[in-house]
Amino acid sequence: LDSGDIPAAVRIAARLSNRRLVDIISEAPKETALPFLEALGPVRSARVLSYLLEELAVELLQELNSEFVQEVFIEMEDDEIADIILHLPEDERDKYWALIPNEYKDDVEEIVTYEEESVGAYMEKDFLTGFKDDLVKDAIDMLSKARGEIDNTDYIYVINEDDKLLGVVSVQELAFAARNERLENIMTVKVHVARVNEPAIEAARLMKYRKFKLLPVLDLQDRLVGVMALHEAIDLLSEELAEDFVSISGASAEESYFTPPKDAIKMRLPWMAANVFLNLGAVAVISTFEDTIAQVAILAAFIPMITDMGGNVGIQALSVSIRSIALGEVQIDDVKRVLRKELSIGLINGLALGSLFAIIAYILQREPMIGLIAGIALGFNVIVAGVVGGTIPFLIKKIGKDPAMMTGPVLTTITDITGVTIYLGLSTIFLWQLLA
Amino acid sequence: LDSGDIPAAVRIAARLSNRRLVDIISEAPKETALPFLEALGPVRSARVLSYLLEELAVELLQELNSEFVQEVFIEMEDDEIADIILHLPEDERDKYWALIPNEYKDDVEEIVTYEEESVGAYMEKDFLTGFKDDLVKDAIDMLSKARGEIDNTDYIYVINEDDKLLGVVSVQELAFAARNERLENIMTVKVHVARVNEPAIEAARLMKYRKFKLLPVLDLQDRLVGVMALHEAIDLLSEELAEDFVSISGASAEESYFTPPKDAIKMRLPWMAANVFLNLGAVAVISTFEDTIAQVAILAAFIPMITDMGGNVGIQALSVSIRSIALGEVQIDDVKRVLRKELSIGLINGLALGSLFAIIAYILQREPMIGLIAGIALGFNVIVAGVVGGTIPFLIKKIGKDPAMMTGPVLTTITDITGVTIYLGLSTIFLWQLLA
Structure with missing residues (x-):
């Protein structure tokens, strides 16, 4: 359809619904979407652009010429124009403001001036x-x-x-x-x-x-x-x-595909920098055990396994809890039941995964003691990760905060620290065995 | 209201809407909810139970006596009864089936027999x-x-x-x-x-x-x-x-607050066991560098920092991409743009976080070379994590699979391996410097 022949496409478009055209334009590359819109004329373009995802509509409008945009605005509803204006970068709004028909300006201005997440900004005027x-x-x-x-x-x-x-x-x-x-x-x-x-x-x-x-x-x-x-x-x-x-991952709730990289950097960097400091806890723990590692260097090989598994199990439990809270399946007072559930899951999974890992570690290193210690540390960390990950959203919600924000990185830091502490702690206690 | 005085609560309930009662019962502990429902009588209980979340309604019904359930069923619509039956454990369905009024059985059976996720199972018969x-x-x-x-x-x-x-x-x-x-x-x-x-x-x-x-x-x-x-x-x-x-986290899409622990274990364990094997990649890489670690044991201290940061940055980028795909903001062919975006974000964030970490590592260890190497490894890992995490969902979607399933654990394994490879690789190359 959009294989380049614009006049033919317009003839076919005449028989298609606006909804169908929205699909087609969403999927078309910009180079064909733009001349296609112009060929459709302002009346149909106004319909199609107002049904399109706002970010995409704005991108297209920014590349259409001003006369055409002006004609499109005439065909749009006031709330549709307001939506477009609100999705434009601040510094380009004035330019488009001039293109709005005068008789709409009051209504558009009214909607645009409401707070961003307020009912006023989302209401329709018809x-x-x-x-x-x-x-x-x-x-x-x-x-x-x-x-x-x-x-x-x-x-x-x-x-x-x-x-x-x-x-x-x-x-x-x-x-x-x-x-x-x-x-x-x-x-x-x-x-x-x-x-x-x-x-x-x-x-x-x-x-x-x-x-x-x-x-x-x-x-x-x-x-x-x-x-x-x-x-x-x-x-x-x-x-x-x-x-x-x-927001579990610490990414800003507002970031999407359309966020320009420089804004995305501003959104992500502070949290990640904070995360570097959080992680110093694990660095400190391992530093304490420097002597043990110096004597049995192969111990280091299992550190990422233990921390990664703890992190993943924790994020699993976290996701399930956030989902249950978000879909309203659960009341925040049900935290005790979640605790019991994650504890019993953790015990079984910890035992199973710990045993599996102990066997693998033994096969790899032919060293029963390292396998056993790594298995125990992994098993314990799985239990801690499940319990902490599953209950954290309930506890944060209980103190009235957003239950998801940044919980992922905080949780992985906690499981990193507990994991390496148990692992290297046990290794140090049984060091004489490992060196034997 | 539900402070124990059931007759008083029923008198007040007479003036409340069914919707309001649903709220109250959702929040009440079972011990008060059950006698309260019985006191409300079958007509109102039927309304309230059918508005309740199915899982909760089933939990309550299972503790009510059979005669009362039978009376409630008489007052319910066929699709509401079918919903209840479908949410009962398989082995209890027969028992409740006997309580359904005969004239409803055909319609209920029709809905119950449709495939679980089909339109038939969700349609209403009125x-x-x-x-x-x-x-x-x-x-x-x-x-x-x-x-x-x-x-x-x-x-x-x-x-x-x-x-x-x-x-x-x-x-x-x-x-x-x-x-x-x-x-x-x-x-x-x-x-x-x-x-x-x-x-x-x-x-x-x-x-x-x-x-x-x-x-x-x-x-x-x-x-x-x-x-x-x-x-x-x-x-x-x-x-x-x-x-x-x-499902990013590898947890089953079906798991919720109501999943019994034994089912949750069955859902989570296989993926986690697979993850143990995935993680052997990182174990293998570190084992290769056993000699380096034996000589400079403190290197091990920064391993979790590098892997954890890579994992978190990767999950951030992953979440943002999954969100954009799920909300239909983006077409899968836009992967090139995501690649460019994550690359530029990664370059800046990698440089910033790498520098920060290099400085911290230097302060902690007074060893400029370790700080520099750790910083470079962290910076690189952040770039790789962002690019891989951001593009993975698009690539999986492109081959027609569910873009989320298990991507989290796979991603953290990739970032673990790239992180430790760069870190320990550079350390080994500059070992003479570290030992100097």
């Missing part, structure tokens, strides 16, 4: 309103005209002259009601709402939990200013879930 | 149907009677006498239509469907992507047998996302 004296048949008329123009037509929000929300009428209720009934008499008065300055993720959780399709958004003066849509909530929840896991 | 000659006003009547009884009332599915799906009418369309119109004339004929035997996750992706609230499910004879609801799709997508991350 929703349907009516007054309490409106008749059902008028509401149905309005609805039928609005379909296709507006996305969020599941509810009509009943407001007064000051934009205060009085109630809500669902399309279902409209369908059942007599056509001459007034909205006032069929509206639901008790309505769940979100505030513009609330964290968007809280609103998203509420929507998922209560199975809401749409949540009205009020400003600080109680005026209805927007709606939060379910698809936005789903995206937010997925991102939050991914952030929990990414 | 949905509205009509015939093509039905009038809009009759459909509205049916809808208004069904509300409150049935969850999925956004659409009426138009079927023929053989249960074949002919079209769909949304409530919105009902609202706009003349009351004497026939469904045939307003229904949408082109309907997206799922098949009972399709993977449920595929249907969930389609629903999220196209923003469907409900997806009709057809059996292999093209009969309409159920619907997939959006909330089910959202849960499936969250679980799948969490699985991607959990």
Whole structure:
């Protein structure tokens, strides 16, 4: 399709849905995507660009010429333009600001100025309103005209002259009601709402939990200013879930494929530098046993095995616990049960892996004592790693902090230290045996 | 509330929503939750148990007496009972099967027999149907009677006498239509469907992507047998996302807080045993350098630092890439860009961390050469770890495999080996300097 013949591609595109075009453009290289968009014209390009992942849309827009961008903006909704503006680098925003049609600028500015993670920044400005004296048949008329123009037509929000929300009428209720009934008499008065300055993720959780399709958004003066849509909530929840896991590794929750390297360096370097200092604990422990290693140098060969296994087992237990907390499968008070579980898993796995390793070490070194000591150290470290890794997220959550941040590097440092301490400690105690 | 006084709690519960009760019971210890449920009676208990996380509901049900469970089952929907049955251990299913009301058994059995991860296992059996000659006003009547009884009332599915799906009418369309119109004339004929035997996750992706609230499910004879609801799709997508991350660590994607220890051991042990063998690479490398270590034992002290930092940097890059793939931010062909990005991040971070470490090692050992060598090894390892960790998921995805499974342990083994090879290799080359 995108094999270079743009006019042919445009002819085929005319028969495809916008969704399908989004797929095609996501997968196409930039060199063909750009002329293809231009050939599609501003109306369809506006649809496609607003469905695209924002980061990708911004990348494409930055390479389109200004006149075309201006035409695309005319065809977009205000919240779609705001999304684009918010994803532009700060120093390029002014340039694109000039391309926004004047009549949209107020609404776009409103959305752009809300705090980054707030409901205001994620809400949509297209929703349907009516007054309490409106008749059902008028509401149905309005609805039928609005379909296709507006996305969020599941509810009509009943407001007064000051934009205060009085109630809500669902399309279902409209369908059942007599056509001459007034909205006032069929509206639901008790309505769940979100505030513009609330964290968007809280609103998203509420929507998922209560199975809401749409949540009205009020400003600080109680005026209805927007709606939060379910698809936005789903995206937010997925991102939050991914952030929990990414931050285990000490990577910033915000880092993604689109983060420029210089920002990624700034995000990762401080944590890694901190990690160097954390690791000095293991350095100190091994330094203490310098004499033992000087006498039996082969002991050093098993150090990475013991630390690596401890780290991996710990990260396994950690991931399972973070997952259970993130998916809401578990209450933080269940830490005792997790402790018991990881202890019994650790005992069996520690025994099994320790024995396996003891046998391997013996075969490699023909030295029963080194095998035994390495096996015991590995086994113990597996137990410690599982228990610490499994319970750490619960303990951090209990003191009210983010349960994932940087736990991976901290955990591997702990298992490194316990592993080498047990291993080299036992080796030193039985040194006379090793030298015999 | 749950401070022991069950009758008082029940009085308060009478005024609370089912959703609110679910919260309360999720957080209550079993000893109070069980008598509380019994006191609530079967009707409300059925609602609360069906909203609870299945694993928790099953745990509670297993401790309730059979007569009460039987009464609860009468009040539940068939798909809710099927969910419970599917979450019971295999050997207890027969016992509960006997408690299911006979008139439900066929439907429950149908859902239970579908493959575990198929659409059939996740679909719901309550949905509205009509015939093509039905009038809009009759459909509205049916809808208004069904509300409150049935969850999925956004659409009426138009079927023929053989249960074949002919079209769909949304409530919105009902609202706009003349009351004497026939469904045939307003229904949408082109309907997206799922098949009972399709993977449920595929249907969930389609629903999220196209923003469907409900997806009709057809059996292999093209009969309409159920619907997939959006909330089910959202849960499936969250679980799948969490699985991607959990499997990085080599933990089974299926393991959760509710996995019994003996199953968790079976899931984790084989991978960890494989990891022991992987780690033999690092053992072999260090063994080769036994003579060097025997002469300068303090070299061993920095081994865990170099391997741990490599592992952590690698896991960071890995998590960021898995996240970008899982959230669909990136196409697998973008691997070149990831490579460039991780290379530039690695160069800067490697230089910075290597220098930091060289200085620390010098201060600790007053030995400029060891500090320099350790710093270089750490710096190189950071570069390798970032590049390998960042690109591995793309390469695995490219050959069509799950990009996360076990990549963590494999990656740390690679970084262990490269780290110690560079470190001890350089040390051996400059041994005369170290001994001087």
